Amino acid sequence: MGAFVILLSLAAIASLILSPIMAIIALARAGALRGEIEALKHAFARREISTETPSPSPSVSERPPARPPTPEPESAVAPVPAMAPAPAPAPLPEPASPPPMPAPRFASAAEQPAARRPPRDTAKIEEKLGTRLAVWLGAIALALAAVFLVKYAFDNNLLTPTTRVTLGALFGAALLVAGEWLRPKVDRIAQGLSASGVAALYASVVAAVSVYHLIGQTLGFVFVILITAAAVLLSLRQGMIVALVGLAGGFVMPALLRTDVPKPAALFSYLLLLEVGLIAVTFARKWWALSAATLVASMVWAIVWIAGMHAGTFPTEHGLWVGLFLILSATAFVITERTQRRDDIRARFGIPGFFSWAAMGSGLILAAFLTGTAQYSWREWTFLWILSAGCLVLGRFDPSKEGLAGLAALLGAALLAIWRGEGLAANDELRFGMVALAFGLLFAGGGYACLWGSTRPLAWAVISSVAALLYSLVAYCAIERLPSPLSWGIVSVCVAALSIAGAFPLGRRRARLGSGPLAAYAVAATTFISLAVPLELDREWITVAWALEVAALAWLGSRLALPAMRILAGILAAAVGIRLLLNPAVLTYPIGELVLVNWLLYGYGIPIIALTWAAHIFRKTKDDGLVHGLEGLAIALGFVLLALQVRQYFHPADIGASTCSLAEWGSFAIAWMGYGIVLSACACRVPRPSLRYGGLIAAGLGLIEALLLPCLAQNPLWSRHPVGELPVVNMLLYVYGVPGLLALVFARQLARAGCRTHAAYAAVASIVMFFILLSLQVRQAFHGAVLTGPTPSNAEWYAYSAAWIVFGFALLLVGILSRSMTARYASLAVMLVAIAKVFLFDTRELRDLYRVFSFLGLGVSLFLLAFLYQRFVFRRKEPCAPQ
Template identity: 35%
Template structure:
């Protein structure tokens, strides 16, 4: 059975590839013959057809002529002789467009070839394994035969190169793979070759593979480069030597990038750069000590990254190269960004040492210069600058254990300041200098403005408590002045070149932004939101003044930052009741958002601007609601100290929010601005939610011992129920007007009005309870006076609603009056008739009876009076 498997394996490994090669040769010959036949057939079809000879003219019968006149010569004899068709000159054959290969042609002529090449490569490996298993040959002979098989594959491919270049390419790739496998066995399995010599031999194989790719094709280079990157893993001397390793990796990258430069093979460049960077990641993850990256050897890693970036730039834009394709550009961008990330990571784990900072700064400068020369490199250059800024922002100059070279706590604020000044000069001044004459100046203006802003912010967060020569507000003013000078220069250039308009807008924002930052540098945290809120109207004004749509879109981000800064400020209050930190910490951002919306509203012609205006107005309204709630909470908490403090807070907040909703409804009726209606709806929802959750559910005085006040009528029940009910009733009246109605119709008006009427009924009921029980309503038995009081109060409440419904011509109020009266009637018959005694029972029935008679008379004589 094993012999059968061996024979089958030999058949598939040796016979099938030979048959496939032979079939492919025959198929190629047949293809060439078919192409020749098609060309001949097309040439024959394109040749002009011979013109048929003119029909012979029959002789006319002789006509007798006058004896004195001579007969003229026949016309037929004067015609030139007809050309013979056989003597026409043949036209050159018309070239025929070759048809695209079909599936069968690809399968037989290409796929089978590569499968056969893989089989041949595996055959060498299996042959070595078989010889090991059965012990036929010595290790040296096995390796020699493996290398000899690679030579044979390469020679066979060259012999068949004229017949089929695809076969030659496949056999060359198989030969390179066979050499890698044989040398690997000689070094790692049999230890026949010294690791250093084996490393050199494998490097030579890699170079041969890269060189053969120029002759045979890209796939041979892929095999060679892939094997070259595997070589350091399979050949190890036991002692890490990073410098020779990075030199070897760079030479492989250089070969791949040369091929990209000459042939445009971006796949080789991607594999070459990616393999080298993977080795960098592995060594960094393993740790500097395990990788040997200590002392002078540590410089080899940043040198390798710098050389990688420079070489790939040369491969794209060097003289004598092919045109840059989209794939080549994407590969280069990914390589540059990866180099920046790895350099920053190495800088971070190394404790932000100055030598590593120098490499990162050089890499940044080199790529900025390349981007200034080649605009397609602007994106990776700006991303690299952002990575450098992020690396500076996360650097703490007072951290313990500053990396793998320092293990003690030390103050590196001097280095921190020096690197910040260098980066600020590069990004601020360099970015401005690159703006002048750039294809897209706004990108470099973003680097100059945002770069200096983030560097300044990172320095402030780390050194805000340090004693510096210049205070932070003075530094902010200096930076504002520098950007003002840049804006002045760009303003002059803008009149002759409109490209500088966007850059001018960014520098104007930088001026206002640094001036705004100068305020909170020595003040509380809530001033950060204030400074950003002051910046928003400036952004809107500049966007409209200079017609910069992208700056208008930036207001989305700015508004979100303002709201986030307010929410993360912690809401400090201070000692004052109204004029405290809440007033400016939330009030000024609220005003800033609303003012920004007002500026944008002047030219809110497009849909995006209208949406931005509405969002800003709603965000401002939300901050206003938050301010009201916090101010009420703070004020009531400093004035009331009993169990009714939260009850009172709920009532005051409900009143203020309902009053704001009512005012916004009036503004909407006058201005017809949808934002006012939306904000009014938001405040209405807040008021209704506070009333339902606070007054009815969570803080209901019937359930908990909550003090509602000592005095009758004018107490906390009025603040929580009566006044909110009246305001909600007015809001419902506004909502039922046609100008206030939305797609929901009159349903919001009915819902708010119903809540107002129910709240009024609750207030009447709880007021009777307070008169009977005192400030605590949750305990005590119901007396006859209290029971009668409910009936009387409900009756009066129903009559009041009926009067309002009659005067305002509101059917809803009249229906509510009828409901209250029916509730009172049910209560009198079901409760009072059994519980009340004496005059209370008489008064209850008597009062309700007179009321019902009066209601009937009112309906008959005023509401539904019959006409004669």
């Protein structure tokens, strides 16, 4: 019974092998016969063309019209050239007699194929479905047939394990032989058979090693190498299907033939050889899909091993083999690209270059992950450094790969920052500094070396200068507390000196290299110089250094004629403005307790001078938006400086305090209005829009602050602010009198400048403040320092009326003497307020002689007012100049 089963199984296998082979042979023979018939038809058609073409070609007008029922010779042979695969031979000399009429059956035979030919796109789709897809599915079906046959024999215990494995191997070998035998006849079917054979051999090895344990893992691995090599070699003769099956089996089989103890050296050596072989096949046959699959499969193995190291499955010592594999894999792709034929049409579209770019980029990223997984050891950092150096070399000789150098520089700096964020051990600081130094020298020095003779020197100059700055800052933030014989400020100055030394040769070759590289190193030098001061001092000096760098950029831009300096200066000036205008941390800086000579004077005064000087330098070249922006920023910093100095005066060393006195509110108004008046005065001598508008805004804000806060919100009548015990000479005179005088000066400036409407507003605001000052002084005379006392007495109410009337007459006299219509109108307004008070309030509230004197004084004042208007105002003929 067992022998019968064995014979039956052999017969089944033979039928599986022979049946498709016989069908394929029959198909091949039928195809050959059809080809011979078509060749005979084409030969006969060419002969017809050569014998029926007339030698003398009559003119078009002399030819008789063609009769539709009878086919002409041209119509009989017209479709034939479209069918002919080769050009027709030269025609023989024609006789003078007219050509004979061809038989109608040949004409119809030639016309019918052309008329019934399907569209071109439909033919392509049908070809792919009928030839390629069928071959692929057939190969998969044969491979599955072998797998299911072995499974059936295993489930039913029909054959011994040795017999099962042997039959599977024989089946695979038979398919390989059949595929090679059919290759000259039907190549795609041959590819399918060979691919099925390779899959059957892989399955036999898996069954022999992992299922039945007939052979050892080492011997099984040797068989896998031989099968994979055979598949790769056969793919060169047959096609990509065999190579894809070999790729899949070659990369999957190590996972199926795993050993008890991981052997990364043998595994990654095998994977590297497999990868190199597949890459060679790819670039030899231009199978770019195979190259992509090879790259992905290789990187997947590296990812799996790195993930295993991170999870603790594999020891960190395996990082040696993973790192070497990443370096050699990327090198294999790069070398293959460099040695492939340059006249290949695919190379013009960048397909090989893309794979080398992807190989180097993925190698860099995986090397960075490997370094972090291995606890940032020296070995893994070395692997990443080697790949980074390779990116520099590759980018220098191939401009399309310059981006890899920038990617490597950013990746190294990011990895150092992550290491710093995770926390450095006591013995890691020195290693951190050495690694940062190695990478900084690589990209700063390597970038500088690569710019010479390159097609894009600016890109290399940017990489070099930015890398120097980036790695210096990373190293400083991580190991600033490490004992060192040199301070970081000296290190910064030394790096700046190196940048300047590197810029001198670029300046001498500026005509050939352009201004970009010189600008990059000039910016780097000024950056390091400006950072030297804050690196040595507290961090609140960084903004001061940035402002100084703006001035340095302006000077360099003017001396070297570098337009790029304007853009960089604008960006840096914006950073200065953000840190000094919108940074609440300024309130927490250690300013000191001195009133004027403190950090505010330096922290804001130096940027104001630097920005003003930079605007002056830039204006010599071009008076554009950058110049106006620098001037406006300097003016805004001066405005904020005055406000902070006021806070420092009232709250020494605590400018962030939440309280604010009446005197402080008045000081804000005085400082801002005085600042605006000074700017407006400067604008009269130096006609700059920034000075004119800056003065208008600063004085206007001071005026608004005085009206809204001391006059309304913080008025001592209801805010309980003490104003002093002395009459007249007290806090009220400072808070309301000084801003009122400054408002008058500002109104006079505006009137001289021709801004009469704004001047009138400022004058009215001044009069309002003087009126409030007078009223509060009356209140202070009766109640002392605190004005929120009891209800006014009769004497106090009378004093208000008398004071207002006197103030109205004073305004009238000022208006008459200065011919100011605004003062006269204000006088009338004050007198109307006094009249309303006397008639509406004093009549009801005042008693005895106070009421008598109130009406008496008002009557006399009104007569005197009328006299002054008739005598000095309306008698004049000339119009009064408004103010």
